[in-house]
Amino acid sequence: MTCPQANENSQGSTDFGRLPERKPASGITVLIIGAGVGGLLACLECWRQGHDVRIVERSASRMQSGDGFTIGSSALRAFRNWPEMEDEEDRIAMNMWVSWHKINGEKISGPGPFELHAGNVKDDTVEPPKVHRHSRPKFHKMLSKQVERTGTTIEYGKRVKSYFENIQTNKAGVILDDGNIIEADVVIAADGVGSKSSQVTMGHEIRARPTGYSIYRAAFPVELALSDPVVAERFQVLENGKFVAEMWMGDGVHAMFARSEDEMSWALNYPDREVGIESWSALVDPKTVLKTTANIPGWADVADRVIKATPKEHLHDFKLMWREPQPCWTSSGGRVVQIGDAAHTFLPSSGNGGTQAIEDAISLAACLHIAGKDNAPWATRVHNKLRFERVACLQKLGVVNHELRNRSSNADVSQTMPVGLLGSWIWSHDPERYAIDNYGKVLAHLKNGTPFQSTNIPPGHVYKPWTIDELLQAKESGKEIELDGDWD
Ligand SMILES: Cc1cc2nc3c(=O)[nH]c(=O)nc-3n(C[C@H](O)[C@H](O)[C@H](O)COP(=O)(O)OP(=O)(O)OC[C@H]3O[C@@H](n4cnc5c(N)ncnc54)[C@H](O)[C@@H]3O)c2cc1C
Missing domain, CATH: 3.50.50.60 (FAD/NAD(P)-binding domain)
Known part of the structure; x- marks a missing residue:
């Protein structure tokens, strides 16, 4: 070679x-x-x-x-x-x-930079964090x-x-x-x-086993979404030229809608008891997604409009699987x-x-x-x-x-913010x-x-081997998953 x-x-x-x-x-x-x-x-x-x-x-x-x-x-x-x-x-x-919302689309906070949720910048010799989508x-x-x-x-x-x-x-x-x-x-x-x-x-x-959840994911040309005036009104460019990723959180479901200059993307994480496949090529019809959203209490019409605008060949259903470290x-x-x-x-x-x-x-x-x-x-x-x-x-x-993102839509935003994601x-x-x-x-x-x-x-933090079962058992018995040390 x-x-x-x-x-x-x-x-x-x-x-x-x-x-x-x-x-x-x-x-x-x-x-x-x-x-x-x-x-x-x-x-x-x-x-x-x-x-x-x-x-x-x-x-x-x-x-x-x-x-x-x-x-x-x-x-x-x-x-x-x-x-x-x-x-x-x-x-x-x-x-x-990014902005944070209840599952009915109502805003909780934001929009603000992704990096806003960064842990304390404890060392000012280190340049501040960047997160690029x-x-x-x-x-x-x-x-x-x-x-x-x-x-x-x-x-x-x-x-x-x-x-x-x-x-x-x-x-x-x-x-x-x-x-x-x-x-x-x-x-x-x-x-x-x-x-x-x-x-x-x-x-x-x-060995991989189902989490009990799947995620619908899509990205497609933004003009297809913006041709619906309700969608266009919702997903505007901010005055500072930034676009917004909306994070929606509810009971057992969470979603993300993001519009960029040329693309509309969205994802819906939903409970799925069927054993499906973990594949980025499995496609699904928007009509199937709408059957799922019809069962989400309070789900907003604007979200269904984005789903309806999604071409079938751009819409994936990805099974979320657990694997032990x-x-x-x-x-x-x-x-x-x-x-x-x-x-x-x-x-x-x-x-x-x-x-x-x-x-x-x-x-x-x-x-x-x-x-x-x-x-x-x-x-x-x-x-x-x-x-x-x-x-x-x-x-x-x-x-x-x-687990946090699937908490109640009435939860305080501080309880649903990703933990330590930007520690x-x-x-x-x-x-x-x-x-x-x-x-x-x-x-x-x-x-x-x-x-x-x-x-x-x-x-x-002192690393101790852990298993998915231990984490799930802690959750079942109402305990918080142990995060000793400074994760934020
Ligand atoms: C088609 C596709 C779409 C994805 N879409 C998203 C997304 O929308 N959002 C997201 O968060 N993550 C997505 N991912 C996953 C994400 O890219 C990865 O989690 C991450 O980038 C880690 O990358 P990786 O290189 O380890 O694995 P991957 O990005 O999965 O790359 C693995 C590569 O290996 C190739 N490969 C597999 N088996 C063989 C074989 N037997 N012989 C030769 N080549 C092989 C695959 O074709 C692929 O190109 C996607 C992955 C794929 C493959």
């Missing part, structure tokens, strides 16, 4: 725009499975750290689907290393504020274009059937659907929910490593799926750089240890916030710096058992 150096592609052209300085070649060959947010960022960061990278994706072409997600400061900071992308990220981010397809396009600018080709139409590693040859690899085999020093499984790599990390598939993201020989949703899934209420996939990518590429080719398997294990407790804390927050331990984290500062300590911990305490988790 060869990869061109900065400013030179395989055709010898120099038309790559502004690329970051690339570190000297590490000699480590890296194969990435999945060109989602995690895989694409891993491709870029591995390139920047001097690794020899290749990326394959099962889809026939770049994916256009999905609505919006939020990306936080800890991930956005990474774009400073990518000047072209830093400009583009800022340009395509939705220029959005993005259209997933646009964000994805930006990352894919940047990968191409490095001279790396995203190999579409290659579906991985299984993963393997060979301790004797010091290689790992994948078998594709067509029987072809691809090998590398390190294989990064960035193939999302239900990754085939679990067979080599856990020895079995990771999985501490092991690497194969026994350390040559296969999972990142992003393949390693840890989040409920949308955590607002962290994209951000944590990006943090993983940065951390892993940096660990491989520090370790060097001969120690690459240690890099993946150190990365796993550096990241696991942080991610498990964020998964726990997703459960807490999921400074989340947004001020720098995954590359953290890897550099802690690599040696974690390596000593793994090799010799010397103590290591994570510092990328809530201050004062």
